[in-house]
Amino acid sequence: MKLRDYQQKAIDYLWDYYGDNNGNPVIAMPTGTGKSLIIAEILKILDENKKRVIVLTHVKELITQNYSCYIRYHKQCREPGIYSAGIGCKKIRPITFAGIGSVYKLAKNFGTVACVIIDECHLVSPKAETMYGTFLNELREINPNVKVIGLSATPFRTKEGYLHNGPIFTDLAVDLTTTYWFKQLIQDNYLAQLTTKQTDTEYDVSKVLVRGGEFVPKDLQATVDKKTLTEQIIKEVTTQGDNRKHWLVFASGIDHANNICTCLNENGVACASLDSKMTSQDRDHIIRQYKKGKLKALVNVNILTTGFDFPNIDLIVVLRPTLSPVLWVQMLGRGTRPAKGKTDCLVLDFAGNIKRLGPIDDVYLPFLKKKKSNLATHKAPVKVCPKCKVYCHARVTKCPNCEFIFPKDNKLHTKASDLSVMGGDYFNAEITRKLFRVDRVLYKKHVTKKGLNTLLITYKCGKQFITSYVCFEHKGFARTMAKRWFFKHGGDVNNVPITVDEVLLYISRKQLRSPKYIVVKTGKRYKEIVDWRFE
Numbered sequence: 001m002k003l004r005d006y007q008q009k010a011i012d013y014l015w016d017y018y019g020d021n022n023g024n025p026v027i028a029m030p031t032g033t034g035k036s037l038i039i040a041e042i043l044k045i046l047d048e049n050k051k052r053v054i055v056l057t058h059v060k061e062l063i064t065q066n067y068s069c070y071i072r073y074h075k076q077c078r079e080p081g082i083y084s085a086g087i088g089c090k091k092i093r094p095i096t097f098a099g100i101g102s103v104y105k106l107a108k109n110f111g112t113v114a115c116v117i118i119d120e121c122h123l124v125s126p127k128a129e130t131m132y133g134t135f136l137n138e139l140r141e142i143n144p145n146v147k148v149i150g151l152s153a154t155p156f157r158t159k160e161g162y163l164h165n166g167p168i169f170t171d172l173a174v175d176l177t178t179t180y181w182f183k184q185l186i187q188d189n190y191l192a193q194l195t196t197k198q199t200d201t202e203y204d205v206s207k208v209l210v211r212g213g214e215f216v217p218k219d220l221q222a223t224v225d226k227k228t229l230t231e232q233i234i235k236e237v238t239t240q241g242d243n244r245k246h247w248l249v250f251a252s253g254i255d256h257a258n259n260i261c262t263c264l265n266e267n268g269v270a271c272a273s274l275d276s277k278m279t280s281q282d283r284d285h286i287i288r289q290y291k292k293g294k295l296k297a298l299v300n301v302n303i304l305t306t307g308f309d310f311p312n313i314d315l316i317v318v319l320r321p322t323l324s325p326v327l328w329v330q331m332l333g334r335g336t337r338p339a340k341g342k343t344d345c346l347v348l349d350f351a352g353n354i355k356r357l358g359p360i361d362d363v364y365l366p367f368l369k370k371k372k373s374n375l376a377t378h379k380a381p382v383k384v385c386p387k388c389k390v391y392c393h394a395r396v397t398k399c400p401n402c403e404f405i406f407p408k409d410n411k412l413h414t415k416a417s418d419l420s421v422m423g424g425d426y427f428n429a430e431i432t433r434k435l436f437r438v439d440r441v442l443y444k445k446h447v448t449k450k451g452l453n454t455l456l457i458t459y460k461c462g463k464q465f466i467t468s469y470v471c472f473e474h475k476g477f478a479r480t481m482a483k484r485w486f487f488k489h490g491g492d493v494n495n496v497p498i499t500v501d502e503v504l505l506y507i508s509r510k511q512l513r514s515p516k517y518i519v520v521k522t523g524k525r526y527k528e529i530v531d532w533r534f535e
Helices: 005-020 035-048 060-073 131-142 179-187 217-224 227-240 254-266 280-291 325-333 353-357 477-488 500-508
Strands: 025-028 053-057 081-084 095-099 115-119 147-152 171-175 193-196 247-250 271-274 297-300 315-318 344-349 382-384 391-393 432-437 440-447 453-461 464-470 517-522 528-533
Touching: 005 025, 005 035, 005 171, 005 179, 035 053, 035 060, 035 095, 035 115, 035 147, 053 060, 060 081, 060 095, 115 131, 179 432, 179 528, 217 254, 227 254, 227 344, 247 254, 254 271, 254 297, 271 280, 280 297, 315 325, 325 353, 344 353, 432 453, 440 500, 453 500, 464 477
Parallel strands: 025 147, 025 171, 053 095, 053 115, 081 095, 115 147, 193 344, 247 297, 247 315, 271 297, 315 344
Antiparallel strands: 382 391, 432 517, 440 453, 453 464, 517 528
């Protein structure tokens, strides 16, 4: 089996990282881009070097998926083992695929482990006393040099921040979740495009209690689980999704899911619901029926956000309001896998998540903000095309779907970010992105007319010189963008320098990475650097 070009690049980035570093890196890849293949390739190399490795995750579906992929990809490998109570197999081998719940007290049984690979590593708690923490600490007692590699489509936690800021992971070695990479993967048909339309109905969750950065489940379900409201929504879904073949619905609670399922069946849509109270056998049976096409819709409650691989999903119905960017990206990721006959995946968001959290390729991250805003009332920079009802970025002047020309409104342009809602400005002819190879980077302190210091960066790209200003000593959005630049170049987002002199010190000590490519947005008065690549 041959790796795709971007998968091979991800592997190359990882080995390049280990050429200069000795930490525990994260590999960030969008849902549907083949993390199982990446794991298989890493295992192949480690197996050839007779290393003992454990692949950990939290659900049996991922254990089976990663195990099966490895067996297909590396047929000459030593026989791997599976250790999972849920699967009914407890075999320890030099290469072992395990569920953390089954092994976290058994670290000493695995001997001297060289590497631990954690799939869906965003679920690893930073606290030492958790299952992952307990297991890894005991492995380190046997081998202090054990390496940990994490994989996830969301390389951050909703509250704590980026995974590589500790305590387990130290670096982001591979990041294919940027806007640039999403664009490239969609254009190469490795990912399916997500499309959105404004719904006529939207839940009002303004009075729902918030605790720990998320809506309180009981209060949320009581607010959204109204019979009249559900019937109204299902009527709209059946109209909008009439030509869609495989529907996936996210509900806000078990009662809510059952009521949605009943309403869909009453409207002639074959449907079943999944929740945590069902047996694994019943859940597996329903999923098989769904994949065979005997069920058109599947309603779930916190079951199918990770580890569910079914590329044919072409309609996602969001009836689960959330304040979690991790959960939001994972929900949307169920529809990004391409499949034969599938042109795109329609997202019908009745929960208002698009407005709160933005796009899958540039999700709103509250921990990057200096002032903690109220996520429940936060609004992403989006607007709705009055002609086709498609969500567009607040800054676009032409709808990417129907080419409606928006009337000029300067207020829309003052604080909007430069990225699209669902990749919309990729197809806007007024804006283009170009990739420039960087031959040399020059850093200099620059003083503005108001006396503020900024970091002036000049990129020499062939015969062109492209400049950029990074404002560490400013406030507000400029400071936020400086944090983003610092993180992207290898800095700790929780310890961002206050002055330009401090940044220049980091650079002189070679503590920040230098990009080999920059992504430049053109079509405006000035060129604007929107991303950096460190191949």
